[in-house]
Amino acid sequence: MMQLATPGKFRDFTLEAASEAVQEFRNQPGTLIVALHKLQEIFGYVDEAAMPMLAKVFNVSRAEVHGVTSFYHDFRRSKPGRYTVRVCQAEACQAMGAEQLTAAIKAELNCDFHETTADGKFSLEPVYCLGNCACSPNIMIDKQTYGRVSPASFKALAAKLASKVEDGE
Amino acid sequence: MAIKIYIPRETTASSLGAETLVEAIKTEALYRKIDIEIVRNGSRGACFLEPLVEVVTASGKVGYGPVQLEDVPELFDAGFLQGGKHKLALGNVEELPWFKNQERLTFARCGIIAATSVEEYKQLGGFVGLQNTLAKDSKGIIQDVLDSGLRGRGGAAFPTGIKWRTVAEASADQKYIVCNADEGDSGTFSDRMIMEGDPLSLVEGMTIAGIAVGATKGFIYLRSEYPLTQEILLEAIANAKAAGYLGNNILGTAHTFELEVRMGAGAYICGEETSLLESLEGKRGQIRFKPPLPALKGLFGRPTVVNNVISLATIPVIMEKGGKHYANFGRARSLGTMPFQLGGNIKQGGLVEKAFGLTLRQLIEDFGAGTATGKPIRAVQVGGPLGAYFPAALLDTPLDYEDFAKAGGMLGHGGVVVFDETVNMAKMARFSMEFCAIESCGKCTPCRIGSVRGMETIDRIVAAASEPERDAQHIILKDLCETMESASLCAMGGLTPMPVMSAVKHFKGDFQ
Numbered sequence: 091m092m093q094l095a096t097p098g099k100f101r102d103f104t105l106e107a108a109s110e111a112v113q114e115f116r117n118q119p120g121t122l123i124v125a126l127h128k129l130q131e132i133f134g135y136v137d138e139a140a141m142p143m144l145a146k147v148f149n150v151s152r153a154e155v156h157g158v159t160s161f162y163h164d165f166r167r168s169k170p171g172r173y174t175v176r177v178c179q180a181e182a183c184q185a186m187g188a189e190q191l192t193a194a195i196k197a198e199l200n201c202d203f204h205e206t207t208a209d210g211k212f213s214l215e216p217v218y219c220l221g222n223c224a225c226s227p228n229i230m231i232d233k234q235t236y237g238r239v240s241p242a243s244f245k246a247l248a249a250k251l252a253s254k255v256e257d258g259e
Numbered sequence: 260m261a262i263k264i265y266i267p268r269e270t271t272a273s274s275l276g277a278e279t280l281v282e283a284i285k286t287e288a289l290y291r292k293i294d295i296e297i298v299r300n301g302s303r304g305a306c307f308l309e310p311l312v313e314v315v316t317a318s319g320k321v322g323y324g325p326v327q328l329e330d331v332p333e334l335f336d337a338g339f340l341q342g343g344k345h346k347l348a349l350g351n352v353e354e355l356p357w358f359k360n361q362e363r364l365t366f367a368r369c370g371i372i373a374a375t376s377v378e379e380y381k382q383l384g385g386f387v388g389l390q391n392t393l394a395k396d397s398k399g400i401i402q403d404v405l406d407s408g409l410r411g412r413g414g415a416a417f418p419t420g421i422k423w424r425t426v427a428e429a430s431a432d433q434k435y436i437v438c439n440a441d442e443g444d445s446g447t448f449s450d451r452m453i454m455e456g457d458p459l460s461l462v463e464g465m466t467i468a469g470i471a472v473g474a475t476k477g478f479i480y481l482r483s484e485y486p487l488t489q490e491i492l493l494e495a496i497a498n499a500k501a502a503g504y505l506g507n508n509i510l511g512t513a514h515t516f517e518l519e520v521r522m523g524a525g526a527y528i529c530g531e532e533t534s535l536l537e538s539l540e541g542k543r544g545q546i547r548f549k550p551p552l553p554a555l556k557g558l559f560g561r562p563t564v565v566n567n568v569i570s571l572a573t574i575p576v577i578m579e580k581g582g583k584h585y586a587n588f589g590r591a592r593s594l595g596t597m598p599f600q601l602g603g604n605i606k607q608g609g610l611v612e613k614a615f616g617l618t619l620r621q622l623i624e625d626f627g628a629g630t631a632t633g634k635p636i637r638a639v640q641v642g643g644p645l646g647a648y649f650p651a652a653l654l655d656t657p658l659d660y661e662d663f664a665k666a667g668g669m670l671g672h673g674g675v676v677v678f679d680e681t682v683n684m685a686k687m688a689r690f691s692m693e694f695c696a697i698e699s700c701g702k703c704t705p706c707r708i709g710s711v712r713g714m715e716t717i718d719r720i721v722a723a724a725s726e727p728e729r730d731a732q733h734i735i736l737k738d739l740c741e742t743m744e745s746a747s748l749c750a751m752g753g754l755t756p757m758p759v760m761s762a763v764k765h766f767k768g769d770f771q
Contacts, residue, residue, distance in 0.1 A: 158543055182446045182676045233487070
């Protein structure tokens, strides 16, 4: 039996809200990445419109903000689905059928990696190791890792999450 | 009095349903009007037994596992709260051969205590190392670490004491301790397990490092794939601080040490120490040229100790029992113990801490009980995505830094990933190149471009229409790997050839 992940409820992006959220990092050395994480936590992604503001707060060029945001796999540039599903592609999971699981998940959600389902419920991303290699194959939905996932257990889990969205949770 | 039940709050257990299990046990106990207290420990490391539930009875702890939600009413019926008989009953789990045959120094407390409790940590020797440290000067502390023979457990195996001495001897207005918790290697989870199961050992180890080298500030750079670990670490740090083991005037002395957890953002390369430092400075995680060494010019240009989680979490036991005690374990230049991690296609996967020197076969067969699928082992990758693939014929290689290097591999972070006979090694070799292409920081050409050319070359080898054509491509691949190995700036491009060429060497038949 698996537990449900906390649904990602994201606010609509506004520059005012973004600016307010990162003020605490002003004059804190090296906290640009911490700030980007915070923006993503609130809005689900880092909006292009936040870049010039971040450049000002951190006293760096816009190019640098862009460079940092684009370097790290975690930072998204567009709003994700309600749930982000990460499917491990690394060796230990491959040894336990990650390839077949990935194909089944893509078919189930009718969506490829780096895409969001048409109904906006799920975004699908690859991930390289979730640190649960003795219980492969693994996936992560938002902040919850699931071990020994099969196509059937994923299907059941996805259906449960999808119905939660429909119930307005 | 309430009956104490230990259920791990830990990623593996949680991934297999531990959180719903906790709720179900609470509900069932309430319904049956039984007074229970649930204690959240870490995992003992036997992943195949998770979720492992342990009940404190009159005759000691009795384990049940792996427990599924549907087992709960039955367990209550069987009187598991009094250690009653049930098909999932394991008795005292420490008596199981899987645990009994381990030598736990770093992981001595992991899974046994409430993970973030200072009280329980102290009951099992916690903070004794710090007390001993406070009685010594910098030279004396570092001498203990040198005596222990501890080498960096992150993979590079550089002597920890020498690194500390370099930082201690450097003079600067500010020095830093940085813990590399960006455990990105596939097949490794020991960092996560200790941080979730005994986080205070890392806190104590970093504090000791700070006192030894004169650093007052520490950072734990944790990978973002470990959100639960972050939660537990923050709790442990807050508890340590409240008890006077962190912050100003540690235990009434003049020493100060502050600790901060910073999250990575999904870049594998940030496990490389100079990339990690760039990332901590809020920049792109591109590697730096060495020299200057981080020990002299590290975080924000200041002398910095960058150590792996396991190295730092091993410091408390070294300072508690002495460097020489630690060096009694292991052999030759591989002293002490190593937490090996058994993953992939393995029946009994998990964490096995043993002195260096047991063979790969003993680890996989005696502890791991062979493959999960029951099929014969075909390949084993040791040391993460940059480690070599060994065929079954090399299973008798002793797990020792030097022996592994001699056999053409590396121990790295101690991750062991097992594959059964269904694996296609050309595919795995191609994946190594692909992974390098995805995760390269892009600074040097052999890594950035070489990995892409490597993928293409392996594709051409597999698709070759004739033997001469295939051989010609094999020559190109070998040449490319030699270039990557000798001309890349860091281990990412420099070691990607290791899995690739070991796959070619031992499984050439798959490349067609």
